[in-house]
Amino acid sequence: MRARTMRFAGSAVRFFISLDKRREELRVLGKQLLRAGTSVGANYREASRARSDNEFIAKIEQCSQEADETQYWLEIIRDDCGINDAEVKAIWNEADELIRIFVAMSKNTKKRLEETKSET
Numbered sequence: 001m002r003a004r005t006m007r008f009a010g011s012a013v014r015f016f017i018s019l020d021k022r023r024e025e026l027r028v029l030g031k032q033l034l035r036a037g038t039s040v041g042a043n044y045r046e047a048s049r050a051r052s053d054n055e056f057i058a059k060i061e062q063c064s065q066e067a068d069e070t071q072y073w074l075e076i077i078r079d080d081c082g083i084n085d086a087e088v089k090a091i092w093n094e095a096d097e098l099i100r101i102f103v104a105m106s107k108n109t110k111k112r113l114e115e116t117k118s119e120t
Helices: 002-018 026-050 053-081 086-119
Strands: none
Touching: 002 026, 002 053, 002 086, 026 053, 026 086, 053 086
16 A cells, blocks of 8 residues: 555645646646655555554544545645546546545544443
8 A cells, every 4th residue: 555655645745747737727737746645655654654453444534524625635636626527537436436445444443442342
């Protein structure tokens, strides 16, 4: 997952670089996308070093939120700035897959915590 989230960050960087920054709206929205897209991996790294299950859950849920925010900026760029759907699709799909993974990780950790509590 570290490598995958790093590749996702790289995709966000490359997408941002490809935008026409002479258009103010693309420059502003692109920076938002860049921030959200690169923070997914940073938060995942923090989650991997969590000191407790609760800290892990908080960080992994932050990963999901940042991936979702990345999708939000991609949708605005696509729908309101005239960027071709084909240019947006790959990074949007990867964000969607990452969200699913992070949600499953969070749910599984919460379930394990509940099972541990009920055993004691």
